[in-house]
Amino acid sequence: MVIGIIKSLVNRKTLIIVFIGLFVTGVVLTIIGTVTPDENIPIRIEFQTYSQYTNELNSFFNRTDVTPLEDAQNKLIEDYVVRGYIILPKTPKPSEGYPVVIWMHGFSASAELQINYPRLFAKSGFIAVAISQPGHGCSGGYWDMGIQALLGVYSTVEWLVNDSIYKDLIDKNRIGVAGHSMGGIVTTRAGIFDNWTNPKTGLKVGTGGAIRSYCAIYCWDDLYSMAESLMYETLGIRDIWNHPTILKILGQWRWLSNHDPSILQEEVRLRSVSNFITAENIPNYCLITGSEDELTTIEAQCHIMANATINATGIPEVSWTTIYTQVTTTSNHTWEYGDMAKGNARRLIIVPGIGHLQEAFDYRVMSNVVYWFNESMNCTNINTDIPTNLNVPFLTKMVGWFLALVSMLGCILPTVSYLSTSKLRTTSPIPTIAPNLHKNQRLRMVYLLIPIVSISCGALVTLPSMTHFWIFDLIIPVFLIMGLILLPFVLYLTYKEKRHYGYKLEDFGLSKSLIDNLKAIAIPVCALAGCIAVFDLVCWFLQVPFLLPRPLDLPIILDFILLFGILLLQNFCFELLFRGLYQTKIEKYGARKYERWKTLFKSGLFSGISIGIGFATNILIIFGSLFINSPLIIVGLFGGLIFMYFLIGVVAAYIYQRTRNILSSTFFLALLMALFISGKLLLNYA
Numbered sequence: 043m044v045i046g047i048i049k050s051l052v053n054r055k056t057l058i059i060v061f062i063g064l065f066v067t068g069v070v071l072t073i074i075g076t077v078t079p080d081e082n083i084p085i086r087i088e089f090q091t092y093s094q095y096t097n098e099l100n101s102f103f104n105r106t107d108v109t110p111l112e113d114a115q116n117k118l119i120e121d122y123v124v125r126g127y128i129i130l131p132k133t134p135k136p137s138e139g140y141p142v143v144i145w146m147h148g149f150s151a152s153a154e155l156q157i158n159y160p161r162l163f164a165k166s167g168f169i170a171v172a173i174s175q176p177g178h179g180c181s182g183g184y185w186d187m188g189i190q191a192l193l194g195v196y197s198t199v200e201w202l203v204n205d206s207i208y209k210d211l212i213d214k215n216r217i218g219v220a221g222h223s224m225g226g227i228v229t230t231r232a233g234i235f236d237n238w239t240n241p242k243t244g245l246k247v248g249t250g251g252a253i254r255s256y257c258a259i260y261c262w263d264d265l266y267s268m269a270e271s272l273m274y275e276t277l278g279i280r281d282i283w284n285h286p287t288i289l290k291i292l293g294q295w296r297w298l299s300n301h302d303p304s305i306l307q308e309e310v311r312l313r314s315v316s317n318f319i320t321a322e323n324i325p326n327y328c329l330i331t332g333s334e335d336e337l338t339t340i341e342a343q344c345h346i347m348a349n350a351t352i353n354a355t356g357i358p359e360v361s362w363t364t365i366y367t368q369v370t371t372t373s374n375h376t377w378e379y380g381d382m383a384k385g386n387a388r389r390l391i392i393v394p395g396i397g398h399l400q401e402a403f404d405y406r407v408m409s410n411v412v413y414w415f416n417e418s419m420n421c422t423n424i425n426t427d428i429p430t431n432l433n434v435p436f437l438t439k440m441v442g443w444f445l446a447l448v449s450m451l452g453c454i455l456p457t458v459s460y461l462s463t464s465k466l467r468t469t470s471p472i473p474t475i476a477p478n479l480h481k482n483q484r485l486r487m488v489y490l491l492i493p494i495v496s497i498s499c500g501a502l503v504t505l506p507s508m509t510h511f512w513i514f515d516l517i518i519p520v521f522l523i524m525g526l527i528l529l530p531f532v533l534y535l536t537y538k539e540k541r542h543y544g545y546k547l548e549d550f551g552l553s554k555s556l557i558d559n560l561k562a563i564a565i566p567v568c569a570l571a572g573c574i575a576v577f578d579l580v581c582w583f584l585q586v587p588f589l590l591p592r593p594l595d596l597p598i599i600l601d602f603i604l605l606f607g608i609l610l611l612q613n614f615c616f617e618l619l620f621r622g623l624y625q626t627k628i629e630k631y632g633a634r635k636y637e638r639w640k641t642l643f644k645s646g647l648f649s650g651i652s653i654g655i656g657f658a659t660n661i662l663i664i665f666g667s668l669f670i671n672s673p674l675i676i677v678g679l680f681g682g683l684i685f686m687y688f689l690i691g692v693v694a695a696y697i698y699q700r701t702r703n704i705l706s707s708t709f710f711l712a713l714l715m716a717l718f719i720s721g722k723l724l725l726n727y728a
Contacts, residue, residue, distance in 0.1 A: 054456035054459045054460055055456075057452070057456045058453060058456045058457065058460075060452075061449045061450075061452040061453045061456070062449070062453065063449075064445055064446075064448070064449035064452075065445075065446050065449040065450060065453070065577075067442075067445060068441075068442045068443065068444070068445030068446030068447075068448075068449060069442065069446055069580055069584070070442065071438055071439070071441055071442025071445065072438075072439050072442035072443050072446065072580075072584045072586060073442075073584065074435075074438055074439075074442070075435045075436060075437070075438035075439025075440070075441075075442060076435075076439055076584050076585065076586075078435050080132065080165060081129065081131075081132065081161055081164055081165045082129055082130050082131070082132060082164060083129075083585075084127035084128070084129045084157060084160070084161075084172070084585055085127060085128050085129070085130075086125070086126075086127060086585075087124075087125070087126055087127060087128050087171070087173075087206075088123060088124070088125045088180075089123070089124055089197070089198075089201045089205070089206075090121060090122075090123055090124070090197075091121045091122055091123075091124060091183075091193050091194065091197040092121075092196070092197045092200050092201075093121060095192075095193050095196045095197055095200070095247075095248065096119055096120070096121050096193055098240050098243065098245055098246070098247050098248075099119045099189070099192060099193055099247060100118055100119050101240055101242050101243055102235075102238070102240045102242070102247050103119070103189055103312060105118045105119050106118070119189060119190050119193055120183060120184075120190075121193075122176055122181065122182035122183030122193075122194075122595075123181065123182045123593070123595065124173050124174075124181050124182075124194050124197060124198060124201075125153075125173070125174055125179065125180035125181050125593070126153040126171065126172050126173035126174050126179075126180075126181070127153055127154075127157065127160065127171070127172045127585070128169065128170070128171050128172075128206075128208065129160050129161060129163070129164035129169070129170040129171075129172075130164065130169060130208070130211070131164045131165070131166075131167045131168060131169065131170075132164075133167045133423055133425070134423070135211060136213070136422055136423045138213045138215070138216075138422075139210075139211055139212050139213035139214070139216075140167070140168065140169040140211055140212060140213060140423070141167075141168050141169070141213050141216035141217070141218070141415070141419055141421050141423075141424070142168060142169045142170075142171065142202060142212055142213070142216065142217045142218065143160075143163045143168045143169075143170055143171070143218045143219070143220055143415055144171045144172075144173065144195065144198055144199070144202075144217070144218070144219045144220070145159050145160045145163070145170065145171065145172045145173075145220055145221060145225070146173070146175060146191070146195070146219065146220070146221030146222075146224075146225030146226075146228050146229055147172070147174070147175065147178070147221065147222065147224075147225050148221070148222045148223030148224045148225050148226075148402065149185075149223055149224035150178070151178070151223075152174045152178050152179030152180075152587060153172040153173060153174045153179055153180075154179065154585055154586055154587050155440075155587060156172070156222065156225075156402060157172055157436070157585070158402075158403055158408075158432075158433055158436035159172075159220070159222070159408065159411070160172040161435075161436065162408055162411075162412065162428070162432055163412070163415075165425075165432075166412050166416075166424050166425050166426065166428070167421070167423045167424045167425055168415065168421075168424065169208065169211065169212060171198060171202065173194055173198055175191050175194060175224070175225070175228065176190045176191055176193070176194055177190075177510065179593070180593050181194070181593055182593050182595045182597075182598075184510045187265075187313055188224070188227055188228055188231055188313050189312065189313070191224075191228040191231075192228070192231060192232055192235060192248070195219060195228065195229075195232040195248075195253075196232070196236070196248045196249050199217060199249050199252050199253060200249065202217075203217075203252065214252070215254065216254060216419040216420075216421060217252060217253050217254055218253065218254060218255040218256065218257065218415045218418070218419060219232055219233070219253055219255075219256050219257075220256070220257040220258070220259070220411055220415070221258060221259065222259040222260060222401055222402050223259070223260050223337075223398065223401075223402075225258075225259075226258035226259045226260040226261045226329075227258070227260075227261050227262060227315070229256050229257065229258045229261075230256065230258045230261045230315050230319065230324075230327070230329075230346075231313075231315065231318075232248065232253065232256070233253065233256040233324040233325065233327055234315070234318045234319050234323055234324050235247045235248050235318075235323075236248035236249055236250070236251060236252070236253050237249075237250055237251040237323065237325075238323060251325070253325070254325060254326065254385070254418070254419055255325060255326040255327075255328075255414070255415055255418040255419050256324065256325070256326065256327045256328070257327075257328040257329075257330065257411050257414050257415065258327075258328070258329050258330070259330050259331070259401050259402075259407060259411070260330075260331050260332075260335060260337065260338065260398065260401060261315055261329060261331075261338075261343070261346055262314075262315065262337070262338060262342070263314070263315055263316040263338075263342045263343070263345045263346045263349075264314040264315070264316050264317070264342075264345075265310045265313045265314045266283065266310050266311075266314060267342070268337070268338065268342070269282060269283075269310075270282055270283075272337070273668075276672070277668050277669060277671060277672050277675070278670075278671030278672060279668060279671070283307065283310065285667070285668075286667070287664075287665060287667045287668055288668075290504075291516065291665075315346055315349075316345055316346060316349045319346065319349050319350050319352075320349065320350065320351075320352040320353075321350060321351050321352055321353055321359065321380070321386055321388075322352075322353070322354065324350060325385040325386070326380075326382055326385055326386070326387040326388075326418040326419075327350055327387070327388055327389075328388075328389040328390075328391070328410075328411075328414040328418070329343055329346060329347060329389070329390050329391070330390075330391045330393065330401070330407055330410055330411065331343045331390075331391075331392060331393070331401070332392075332393050332394075332395070332396035332397055332398065332400060332401050332404070332407075333375075333392050333393065333394050333395060333396070334395060334396060334397045335396075335397055335398045335401070336397055336398050337398050340366060340369065340370065340392055341362070341366060343390060343392070344362040344363075344365040344366045344369070344390065345362045347360075347362070347365050347377065347379075347388055347390045348360055348361055348362035348364075348365055350388050351379060351380075351388065359379075360379055365377045365390060369390055369391075369392045370392070374391075375391060375392040375393070375394060376389065376390065376391050376392075377389070377390045378390075382417060382418050382420070383420070387418055389414060391410055393406050393407055393410075403433050403436065403437070405428070405430055405432065405433065408428065408432065408433075409426075409428040412424065412426055412428060413426055439584075439586065440586075443581070443584075443586040443587065446577060446580065446581075447577065450573050450574065450576070450577040451573075453573045454569055454570055454573050455569075455693065455696060455697075457569040457572065457573060458565060458566045458569040458696075458697055458700060458701075458710075459696075459700050461565045461566075461568065461569055462565050462566075462697075462700040462701045462706075486624075486648075488535070489535075489619060489620070489623065489624055489648075489652070490648070490651070490652045491652075492528070492531050492532065492535070492619065492652075493528060493615075493616065493619065493652045493653055493656045494652055494655050494656040494659065495656075496524055496527045496528040496531060496656070497520075497524045497528070497653070497656030497657055497659070497660050498656055498659040498660050498663060499524075499527055500520050500523040500524035500527055500660055501520070501659075501660040501661075501663035501664045502663070503523045504519075505519035505522070505523065506519070507519065508522075508601075508604060509601035509604065509605060510597060510598060510601055511601065511605070511719055511720055514719045518605060518608060518719070520660060521608045521609060521611075521612045522608045522611070522612075524612060524656075524660070525608065525611035525612040525614075525615055526611070528612075528615040529611065529614075529615050532615045532618050532619050535619070535623065536550060536618060536622075536623065539623065548702075549622075549626060550618065550622040550623065550626075550704070551617070551618070551621055551622035551626060551698060551702065551703055551704035551705075552622070552703065552704065552705070553703060558703070559703065559705055562701045562702075562703030562705050562706045563703075563705045563706060563709045565701060565706060566697050566701070566706045566707070566709065566710035567709050567710060567713060570710060570713060570714060571713075574589050574717070577589065578590060589717055590717070591716070591717060591720030598720070601720070602716060602720045605716050605719060605720060606712055606713065606716040609711070609712035609715050609716055610708065610709070610712045612712075613707075613708045613711045613712045613715075614704070614708045616649060616653060616694075617694060617698070617704040617707050617708045617711075618704055619649075620645060620648060620649035620652075620691065620694075620695075621645065621694060621695065621698040621704050621707060622704045624645060624648060624649075625641065625645040625695055625698060625699075638699060641695070641699070642692055642695045642696055642699065643692065645691060645692075645694075645695035645698075646688050646689070646690075646691030646692030646693075646694070646695050647688055647691070648691070649687065649688075649690075649691035649694070649695075650684050650685070650686075650687040650688025650689070650690070650691045651684055651688070653683075653687040653691075654680065654683040654684030654685070654686065654687040654688070655680065655683075655684065657683050657687070658679050658680040658683045658684075661679060662676065662679070690711065693707075693710075693711070694707040694710075694711055695707075697710055
């Protein structure tokens with residue numbers, strides 16, 4: 043009876059109804075978290091960066107000298123389209139205009155994902171501006187660890203003050219910048235260089251002092267020491283900047299501009315805050331960090347603030363040990379220095395008991411940011427009475443968005459099943475050839491080893507990164523090399539079995555009819571695109587992250603096409619081998635549901651083991667020297683990749699079982715993977 047109830051519930055109609063119900067619930071929660079009566083709805087903004095800052099930054103950071111062997115496009119700081127939001131306060135406009143706070147989100151996030159801080163600023167009486175950093179969210183450009191982003195900060199100020207429709211609402215003497223994590227680093231660096239004179243041109247690098255106050259939630263002091271300590275703690279490696287594997291990676295990876303290893307030390311120096319920050323070159327500056335922050339230490343934050351008191355003689359007026367004693371022994375964990383009226387105030391706040399991610403929404407951190415800007419910019423209209431439940435709407439919105447995302451993904455496979463059953467009426471013959479492949483150990487071992495060897499050999503050939511898709515740039519060339527190596531082996535095996543057994547195209551999961559093949563491609567692609575389109579449309583109006591290869595600029599579109607083509611090649615090889623040659627032979631058409639699900643598990647597990655081991659071995663060949671002291675990471679690498687490709691294999695096996703065409707699963711997986719990779723990270727689809 044119980045089994046009967048389960049069978050009646052687990053069908054595509056029931057699943058679609060359940061997932062649609064969850065999707066509607068998620069949308070409702072998102073609406074509840076978005077529409078609050080005490081603040082205005084964020085308004086989308088878009089503008090081009092200003093070449094005056096591009097030119098000065100390129101000149102100052104030595105981004106103009108390139109050799110024929112270097113990638114000039116990625117060495118230079120480039121103009122790009124900045125996209126984000128502006129939120130106007132509901133409070134009456136002060137006679138001098140509203141003060142402004144520009145918010146810079148963290149790494150892999152976007153303007154939407156950290157909109158809680160700008161919403162608080164607007165609720166308190168500031169005009170809040172949230173921009174997606176270069177290479178993040180909707181904004182164009184590329185991420186280069188903190189130099190390119192300066193262009194976005196300075197251009198935002200320029201646009202607000204001179205060219206936006208909001209310029210008459212703004213108090214031009216009260217503009218502040220704040221940010222978390224990577225945004226905190228960019229905030230600090232923006233303050234350092236904003237009023238710095240470029241010795242090559244005699245002009246200001248930034249706005250010339252238009253930004254009055256800065257508040258960073260986390261910042262690194264020295265990129266050298268931070269990276270070295272993290273690598274030593276996690277992998278047991280010292281002297282990483284001379285490690286051959288590290289140098290090889292940086293030589294191939296285009297996200298780090300000026301990636302020539304010969305000038306790597308200079309690049310690291312330029313991104314190290316402690317090398318530049320002084321009492322003279324950054325105005326009112328506050329640094330807030332959790333005591334349990336995993337990416338830094340209290341000592342490191344104290345070093346930053348000590349350097350921020352360096353006077354004209356080059357000596358810190360306050361030692362880092364003095365600052366450390368005060369923030370660790372006083373009840374408010376706060377150190378202060380300087381005069382806000384003179385523009386040289388310093389404040390360090392260590393928030394007890396919170397880590398790096400918690401800093402993004404902790405009540406104590408958020409309230410301290412508002413207090414700081416109210417005091418440091420001498421505002422007259424700011425409400426500093428911050429409610430303790432201020433993050434409830436934002437968290438409700440994010441929970442709703444996540445529920446909608448999961449339910450949308452859950453709708454895809456039942457939709458594929460429905461479309462393939464009702465539209466693609468294929469009649470697959472009962473296989474008479476090699477029906478007991480699962481008992482043929484020798485042939486099964488061949489199928490297992492071909493991808494492992496091919497993917498592993500892909501590590502022996504190196505290509506520079508091909509796209510603007512960050513960390514995936516190192517993997518995309520591997521996909522291409524692996525596909526090119528794998529293709530002839532799979533085609534040879536197919537030809538050999540076709541000739542030996544007299545196979546037809548249908549036996550390999552293909553159709554002689556072009557129309558049938560196109561239908562087989564269209565069914566899963568339409569199911570995927572249809573579900574995502576509904577999700578994206580809702581998310582666009584509700585201003586939450588959605589799934590697209592963003593930003594939709596021409597270079598990104600071309601990158602996406604290149605990525606999709608590479609993934610088509612890779613997945614075609616896998617699907618021909620594991621679905622056309624393997625799954626077809628072990629599956630009994632017309633078998634009971636239990637047998638069909640058993641086949642899906644077998645097919646997914648078989649391909650997952652083979653592909654997972656192949657990619658894990660590939661990574662070990664390339665990066666193995668980094669993991670020599672961390673055997674648990676190696677075990678986790680193999681286990682994680684096998685499990686991931688097992689899940690992917692089950693999805694592919696399911697689609698193939700419904701359509702009887704390997705082009706269905708090939709195009710589906712290639713499109714889905716391209717969407718995820720081109721979004722850079724799951725948290726950056728906005």
